[in-house]
Amino acid sequence: MMNMLLKISGVILLMAGLILAYKPGLLSTYPLPTDPYQVIEKRVRWGFMIGLGLLLLFHHPWTPWGLTVSALLIALTTGIIIARLLGMLWDGFFAKQMLWLAVELGALLIFGFLYWKLKP
Numbered sequence: 001m002m003n004m005l006l007k008i009s010g011v012i013l014l015m016a017g018l019i020l021a022y023k024p025g026l027l028s029t030y031p032l033p034t035d036p037y038q039v040i041e042k043r044v045r046w047g048f049m050i051g052l053g054l055l056l057l058f059h060h061p062w063t064p065w066g067l068t069v070s071a072l073l074i075a076l077t078t079g080i081i082i083a084r085l086l087g088m089l090w091d092g093f094f095a096k097q098m099l100w101l102a103v104e105l106g107a108l109l110i111f112g113f114l115y116w117k118l119k120p
Contacts, residue, residue, distance in 0.1 A: 006056045014053030020046040021083040022090075037094050040087035044080055051079025070115040077108045 024042040025032045032039055055075035062068050081104050088097055 003060055006060070010053045010056030010058075012053070013049055014057060017046050017049030017051075017053055017079065017083070018086075020049065021086055036091040037096065039091050040084065040094075040097055043087035043091075044083045047080035047083030048076055049079070050082055051076035054079055064118070067115065067118045070111055070118055073111040074108065074115055077104055077111060080104055081108065 020026055021043045024039065024046060032042065052075065055072055059068070059071040059075065081101065084097065084101055084104065088094075088101075
């Protein structure tokens with residue numbers, strides 16, 4: 001029962017994060033910036049919600065805590081990468097955004113290695 005509730009919550013967070021990454025000004029009273037780079041950065045903020053939804057959807061063993069923390073880091077980084085890629089598709093590619101994407105992919109590899117080493 002608890003796993004089903006976590007999965008439903010994960011789907012809700014994932015969908016809400018994707019919708020808000022698509023329309024980053026939906027909950028804001030301020031208009032979106034005109035600079036496409038800044039719009040992508042607004043979209044990336046919703047990547048945390050996407051990542052949290054991914055965590056609740058796919059990670060179920062909550063102990064040991066080291067494994068859960070590394071799964072959280074993987075999920076959040078994956079959510080940020082998804083939001084950044086969607087932003088780059090919708091708003092254009094920029095060298096600085098590609099640099100951030102490379103840094104995030106490197107972090108994802110490190111977190112994935114940590115998860116692999118901690119997994120029993």
